[in-house]
Amino acid sequence: MHDSTDIPLxxxxxxxxxxxxxxHVEALLEAGFTAIEIPTNSPRWQQSVASIISAFPGRxxxxxxxxxxxxxxxELASLGGKMVVTPNINPAVIRRSGEHGMKIYAGCATATEAFIALENGxxxxxxxxxxxxGPAYVSALKAVLPAHIPLLAVGGVTPENLHDWLKAGCTGAGLGSDLYRAGQSVEDTRARARAFITAWQDYYR
Known part of the structure; x- marks a missing residue:
């Protein structure tokens, strides 16, 4: 059973x-989320990152x-950010993130990319x-990856199929448009967040 206070979503x-x-972040934290990513192609992302770090210390x-x-x-380090998420494998980005002591989730698609990311930290x-x-690909990839390395599925993960990704060997998931779309209400974010947390808890029940 996973500790519900540290759900890797x-x-x-x-x-x-x-x-x-x-x-929106307050609604997510109340629902049980503990990891929040602000993509750099969001409006004034630096301001958003700085404000949530200031508003919710230690949460x-x-x-x-x-x-x-x-x-x-x-720039993220100067704001106090502790997590870097990339869509690709850039060894220099991975190494610099490590120098700042940040947690890095490096985006990969193949075993070659995965091992380049791991070799760089x-x-x-x-x-x-x-x-x-698809989940079958996760199972195949996990067969060659070090067992202790967390692998998150990102793109197309829903409350209805989350269990398929977990069963295939994913540690968790990154949740985009099925959790939040620009302009949606806080109530909508809260409801979607609860659906994902419930799906996570149901899998480990």
């Missing part, structure tokens, strides 16, 4: 703005996604876009 708030981010792992450059890693991997590969 990352909330990806793509497109969120600093004016609304605190309300979760906060950082940024779609991190593509070393400069973005440094990634502590966790995200299979992206997961929906294009």
């Amino acid at each position: 990352i909330a990806i708030l793509r497109g969120i703005d600093p004016e609304t981010v605190l309300h 979760g792992l906060f950082g940024a996604g779609t991190i593509l450059t070393v400069d973005q890693v440094d 990634a502590q966790a991997l995200k299979l992206f876009p997961a929906s294009c590969f």
Whole structure:
């Protein structure tokens, strides 16, 4: 049974703005989420990251996604971010994240990419876009990866199919548009968050 206070589901708030981010993050934390990602292609992402770190100290792992450059890693570090999520494998980005002591989820699609990420210091991997590969691919990939390395599915994960990814060997998932779409209400975010947390808990019950 996993500790429900540290559920490896990352909330990806793509497109969120600093004016609304605190309300949505509060709803997510109340539902049971502990990892929040603000993608860098969101409006004024730096402001959103800084505000959630200030507003909710010690309540979760906060950082940024779609991190593509070393400069973005440094900028995130200056804001106090502790989590880096990438869509690709960039050894320089991975190494710099490690130098800052950040948790990095490196985006990969193949075994070759996965091992390049690990060789450069990634502590966790995200299979992206997961929906294009499917749970069977996860099972095959996990057969060659070090057992202790967390693998998250990102892309196309829903409350209804979360158990398929977990059963295949994923440690958790990154949740984007099925959890949050830019402009949706806080009530909608809260309901979707609860559906994912319930699906997680039901799997381990």
